[in-house]
Amino acid sequence: MAAVKLIGSPISPFVLRTMIALSLKKVEYELLPEKLGEKSELLLKSNPVYKKIPVLIHHDRPICESAVIVEYIDQVWPESGYGAILPADAYHRALHRFWTFYVDDKLFPSLVAIGKAETEEAKAEAVEQFRAGLRLLEEAFVKLSEGKAFFGGDQVGFLDVMLGCFVVWIEAMEEVLSLELLEEATMPALHGWVVSFRAHEAVKEVMPESGKVVEFFKMIRAMRMKAAADAAN
């Protein structure tokens, strides 16, 4: 039996975070995917409070919540693979955690709102909110990266992982909805960051294929539209 297991699959950006972290640390693990719309016995037992993926199981003990899991991985395997994920400096660490909080609290909900918008007006509003959030992260990137490739400087750091998990979803939504979310003109630094992030060995290994994310996004959109149409009849 593997000492490290992960419940979930990389199509979930929250699971992807933990997969990138494990990949950065070169930790071997067994991936236990959940079926869409179902919850396994193991998931219900391992995360009885939220019943959500990802759950990391290490020596039979479950750890839940993606940010908590990534911090755990960084502490348990501090020196392995590409090294530390959290910056060593307390102030930089605080900034990475603050912006991660912002990503989960504001940025991700506005990304979801774009996908769920039922009118052009609602979509335009959600897009503007999302772009405003990214512009804040553009500033944060300039400050934190100090001219280097990542939020973590020369290496992929905590905020790179916590924001980077959405890159392939942002691109899929741009394609399906014919939008430009990560505008090159107003966010040149983040644009460069996406290229560096995607090119990183540890990220490439686990990032889901764009085509699969596009298909998945189309499928959940179709399901939502059908549910709305059924409700209206």
Added chain:
Amino acid sequence: MAAVKLIGSPISPFVLRTMIALSLKKVEYELLPEKLGEKSELLLKSNPVYKKIPVLIHHDRPICESAVIVEYIDQVWPESGYGAILPADAYHRALHRFWTFYVDDKLFPSLVAIGKAETEEAKAEAVEQFRAGLRLLEEAFVKLSEGKAFFGGDQVGFLDVMLGCFVVWIEAMEEVLSLELLEEATMPALHGWVVSFRAHEAVKEVMPESGKVVEFFKMIRAMRMKAAADAAN
């Protein structure tokens, strides 16, 4: 000029978290209270994203979000005062962080909902949600404390700080609304914990007086009721 400043006042449970942490570490600092309903220039400049208290300013650099601040304090002053706040062990650390996430994500909103409930039915529902949350924390306490006084074992730990900041508010709401929220019969361990937590030297030093919290809660309730009555006319 003080090297450490804190914007906020202990009537805010989120500010109180950071004050308990500073008190545990015996760090001297200057407290810069905000006036109710106003936002100082310093606050707007220091936390432009959320414009909220608390903000810790250390060597002129602002750190925002209570959980981020408490982790920062623990890293910067690891050995001072009563020692570490975060448990050393990665798994225990993950559990403290997970339950802190739960407290902010679910427990605190249900506490707010009790205060805001406009019907007896809505209040009863919010009370039941809040109690259900506390019962989960009762179980977590038994597991984490291992028969000792605190979530952190023999010493006040991260989750003690992050949950303990609400104790005086829970008591004030019990008094004003004639409710029992932290039921002794179903939550004996948490009941004992409250006594130990309140008796801790570092906590006593910064905890706001019960009478003041009761008055403050009555005042914001009166303001809300007046606003609702004005809106109805």
